[in-house]
Amino acid sequence: MTDLGAAPPGDPLPILKQWLERAAELTDRPNPHSLVLSTTGAEGCPDARVVLLKRFDERTGYLVFYTNYESAKGRQLEALAEACAVFHWDRLGLQARIRGPVLASPAEESDAYFATRSWQSRLAAWSSAQSQPVSSRAELNARMNETAARFGGDPGDWSRAAPPRVVARPSFWGGYRLFARAVELWMQGQARLHDRILWSRNLEAAGESSFRGGPWTAKRLQP
Numbered sequence: 001m002t003d004l005g006a007a008p009p010g011d012p013l014p015i016l017k018q019w020l021e022r023a024a025e026l027t028d029r030p031n032p033h034s035l036v037l038s039t040t041g042a043e044g045c046p047d048a049r050v051v052l053l054k055r056f057d058e059r060t061g062y063l064v065f066y067t068n069y070e071s072a073k074g075r076q077l078e079a080l081a082e083a084c085a086v087f088h089w090d091r092l093g094l095q096a097r098i099r100g101p102v103l104a105s106p107a108e109e110s111d112a113y114f115a116t117r118s119w120q121s122r123l124a125a126w127s128s129a130q131s132q133p134v135s136s137r138a139e140l141n142a143r144m145n146e147t148a149a150r151f152g153g154d155p156g157d158w159s160r161a162a163p164p165r166v167v168a169r170p171s172f173w174g175g176y177r178l179f180a181r182a183v184e185l186w187m188q189g190q191a192r193l194h195d196r197i198l199w200s201r202n203l204e205a206a207g208e209s210s211f212r213g214g215p216w217t218a219k220r221l222q223p
């Protein structure tokens with residue numbers, strides 16, 4: 001397949017879902033659902049980093065990723081709750097860009113996800129003030145040891161199975177939902193005549209953690 005169809009499909013979300021499924025089958029890519037998340041930093045300067053997509057809600061049209069709410073990205077999103085996500089699957093010749101507003105996931109959803117994380121990952125979430133300076137690796141290790149001891153584990157040996165004591169989610173760590181207001185799908189074509197379609201729609205607030213999307217309009221863009 002070298003194009004997205006003569007007439008742009010009405011809804012990009014099923015195509016994005018299909019692309020994510022195809023990417024998940026890539027055997028030579030350890031994190032097929034990694035994405036570059038761009039936000040706006042101080043004085044309007046762009047910033048970007050890689051995060052992992054943990055869920056795609058095809059019905060409403062949002063991406064979920066998890067992070068520290070007090071990290072640089074967390075603070076940037078607090079100041080301007082808009083982001084852009086870019087996926088690139090080189091082997092498939094595909095790129096997807098998703099832009100729109102960002103809301104924190106409902107607390108219960110973040111709790112449920114946090115509970116599925118390994119003991120070490122939960123300790124690390126507590127131990128790392130993400131994006132803050134640290135004097136040394138030794139200080140970070142010491143912090144992991146303290147956290148392990150606090151939750152009934154064995155300091156110095158985080159590889160042990162989790163002790164029975166529950167490690168609750170820290171309130172400064174959780175999910176974000178990036179709602180698709182615009183989706184651009186790019187498919188590699190012959191002679192650099194790639195195919196690009198940009199879909200956009202209006203979003204209307206629907207409660208604390210969601211939006212309702214209006215109808216999509218699509219236009220094909222020159223490569």
Ligand SMILES: Cc1cc2nc3c(=O)[nH]c(=O)nc-3n(C[C@H](O)[C@H](O)[C@H](O)COP(=O)(O)O)c2cc1C
Pocket residue numbers: 031034048049050051052053065066067068071072073074130131
């Ligand atoms: C493959 C990969 C996956 C990553 N996944 C996440 C993630 O899901 N959440 C996260 O907070 N950081 C993740 N990181 C680390 C971020 O890229 C980044 O270093 C960190 O979130 C701090 O970013 P900030 O200072 O801009 O907030 C990942 C890095 C890589 C290379």
